Amino acid sequence: MNKKNRTKIWGLGMILLLALNTSCYYNKTPLPPEPTGDISYAVDIQPIFNDNCVACHQAGTGVPLDLEESVSYNNLINGSFLNVDEPELSVLYVKINTGGSMSPYATDNNRSVILKWIEQGALNN
Numbered sequence: 001m002n003k004k005n006r007t008k009i010w011g012l013g014m015i016l017l018l019a020l021n022t023s024c025y026y027n028k029t030p031l032p033p034e035p036t037g038d039i040s041y042a043v044d045i046q047p048i049f050n051d052n053c054v055a056c057h058q059a060g061t062g063v064p065l066d067l068e069e070s071v072s073y074n075n076l077i078n079g080s081f082l083n084v085d086e087p088e089l090s091v092l093y094v095k096i097n098t099g100g101s102m103s104p105y106a107t108d109n110n111r112s113v114i115l116k117w118i119e120q121g122a123l124n125n
C-alpha cells in the first residue's frame, strides 16, 4: 500500500470515529419519552413506588402514606391524594413535581407517567 492510500484510509477512519463519537454524545442525553397509550396502575405506577418511594413509605417507618403494593391505591384514594378533575393539583403530583418535597425521588419520566395516569382517571387497572 502506498503512502497516499494509507493517508486516505487513516482519514476515513478518523471521520468514522468522529461520527461514532458524536452519536454516542447524543445518546447520553435522551429525553424522557412522552408516555403514550393507556397507563396501568399495576404495570406503570406501582413499580415507580416500589423503586423510589416504598423504602420510606411503608408501615413502621413513621412516614405518612404507605405506598406498598397491597395498600397504595386505597391509601391514595382515601387520603384524597388524587384530583382527576384537575390532575396537576393532585397532592401526589404536586409533591413529586419540581419544587415539591418529594421531587428528588422522582424522575421527569416518573412525573409525566403519574400525571398521565391521573389524567386518564387514576384507575386501579
Ligand code: HEC
Residues within 6 Å of the ligand: 048, 049, 052, 053, 054, 055, 056, 057, 063, 064, 065, 081, 091, 092, 095, 096, 101, 102, 105, 106
Ligand atoms: C427518604 C424517604 C422518602 C422517600 C424516598 C420518599 N418520601 Fe415521600 N415523604 C417522606 C416524608 C418524611 C414525608 C412527610 C414530610 C413531607 O411531606 O415532606 C413524605 C411525604 C409524602 C407525601 C405527602 C404525604 C401526606 O400525608 O401529606 C407524598 C404524597 C409523598 N411523600 C410521595 C412520595 C412519592 C410518590 C415518592 C417516590 C417518588 C416518595 N414520596 C419518596 C419521605 C420519603
